[in-house]
Amino acid sequence: MKKFNAIQQTFKVEYSYQLQFTKDLFGTDNPLFHDIFANYRKKGGVKVLFVVDDGVIKAHPTLKGKIISYCQKFADRIVLTEILVVTGGEETKNDHDNVLKVLQGVNDNHIDRHSFVVAVGGGAVIDMAGYAAAIAHRGVKLIRIPTTTLSQNDSAVGVKNSINIFNKKNFLGTFAPPFAIINDIDFLPTLEHRDWISGVAEAVKVALIKDDKFFGFLEKNAVTLYNREMEPMEYLIYRCAEMHMEHIAQGGDPFETGSSRPLDFGHWAAHKLEYMTDYKMRHGEAVAVGMALDLTYAHLIGLIDEQTLKRVLNVLETIGFDLHIPLETEDEWNVLLGGIEEFREHLGGQLTITLISNIGFKHDVHEIDLDKMRDAINVLNNLCQPKIC
Numbered sequence: 001m002k003k004f005n006a007i008q009q010t011f012k013v014e015y016s017y018q019l020q021f022t023k024d025l026f027g028t029d030n031p032l033f034h035d036i037f038a039n040y041r042k043k044g045g046v047k048v049l050f051v052v053d054d055g056v057i058k059a060h061p062t063l064k065g066k067i068i069s070y071c072q073k074f075a076d077r078i079v080l081t082e083i084l085v086v087t088g089g090e091e092t093k094n095d096h097d098n099v100l101k102v103l104q105g106v107n108d109n110h111i112d113r114h115s116f117v118v119a120v121g122g123g124a125v126i127d128m129a130g131y132a133a134a135i136a137h138r139g140v141k142l143i144r145i146p147t148t149t150l151s152q153n154d155s156a157v158g159v160k161n162s163i164n165i166f167n168k169k170n171f172l173g174t175f176a177p178p179f180a181i182i183n184d185i186d187f188l189p190t191l192e193h194r195d196w197i198s199g200v201a202e203a204v205k206v207a208l209i210k211d212d213k214f215f216g217f218l219e220k221n222a223v224t225l226y227n228r229e230m231e232p233m234e235y236l237i238y239r240c241a242e243m244h245m246e247h248i249a250q251g252g253d254p255f256e257t258g259s260s261r262p263l264d265f266g267h268w269a270a271h272k273l274e275y276m277t278d279y280k281m282r283h284g285e286a287v288a289v290g291m292a293l294d295l296t297y298a299h300l301i302g303l304i305d306e307q308t309l310k311r312v313l314n315v316l317e318t319i320g321f322d323l324h325i326p327l328e329t330e331d332e333w334n335v336l337l338g339g340i341e342e343f344r345e346h347l348g349g350q351l352t353i354t355l356i357s358n359i360g361f362k363h364d365v366h367e368i369d370l371d372k373m374r375d376a377i378n379v380l381n382n383l384c385q386p387k388i389c
Contacts, residue, residue: 017177025184026066034074045079051129053121055088059190081109090279092128093163102132120145123155130161134176142178147187149199150284153240169271175255197320198284203240209262212360222318262362265354266290272339288321297376298355323384
């Protein structure tokens with residue numbers, strides 16, 4: 001048999017997506033949503049399938065009517081096919097029937113690769129709908145309209161989509177950048193208080209690993225953020241989203257082919273805590289606890305001093321987070337600590353846990369001393385007593 005040389009080619013694909021900020025997105029005098037489609041296609045209408053979080057519908061009962069009225073006014077550009085309402089919260093990522101519901105909507109409404117799925121809701125609904133859009137026709141265009149602080153400043157501005165399976169968070173997923181993200185600040189005032197502060201944890205996370213000045217802003221405004229003042233929250237969302245997108249675009253690994261994932265600071269424990277509480281713990285609440293635990297561990301191994309540890313814990317508690325880890329049995333200890341091994345598997349073999357050496361400076365480690373991590377849990381629980389609601 002004749003020997004043939006190996007054939008090899010290299011190509012690059014450029015991605016571009018935008019994050020817009022507005023108020024009253026579906027007010028008929030607001031041209032932003034219309035302009036996105038007008039800029040995409042200069043002539044003719046574009047088919048659009050909406051997937052909307054049922055919690056958003058309950059909090060904003062006029063939303064469906066406003067979407068319909070808006071699309072009717074701009075029917076030359078926006079061809080509304082259907083408004084699907086799906087279960088909100090982490091439950092939507094645990095029940096795979098929701099993915100099938102979106103895929104059925106894509107099929108029944110003849111949504112093709114030149115059409116759009118528009119996901120309106122919290123991070124879980126946006127994750128689920130984005131996953132469905134990414135696997136339909138090998139990729140239907142997606143517009144995200146996040147409605148919580150956490151989704152507006154973190155989860156919806158990234159390039160990941162996912163659902164849960166095998167008792168593991170985000171086990172099934174894709175990397176598929178959205179066509180656009182639109183942050184409408186008017187969705188935030190109706191949030192439950194837990195959801196209002198939940199997104200602040202991700203801001204603390206990115207500040208701790210990237211920007212000491214931003215952490216100073218959060219420290220200065222911890223009380224006003226807890227008190228739901230809009231001005232500091234608007235800046236928090238903008239700056240956090242800006243740094244998140246900068247990391248994706250300029251960090252050198254947008255699709256996470258390597259093992260270093262600084263934006264997952266605090267997340268190995270957070271994902272297990274969500275699972276252990278049957279997802280009753282919000283993601284941001286779990287991230288706050290996960291960061292507190294990893295910061296305590298960083299102190300015990302000599303990376304940060306006690307003053308830095310207590311400074312960050314104080315900010316998190318002032319914002320409103322309960323940092324106590326309620327482990328009652330040895331099995332619960334083992335399940336939580338087993339999250340480290342699961343995180344290693346998720347990374348592809350080599351363990352990389354992001355800690356900090358100072359505020360604003362990340363420090364990756366590739367081994368975790370489990371006895372020292374057990375000590376960290378005890379130290380953290382002694383420093384942070386459980387909140388009484």
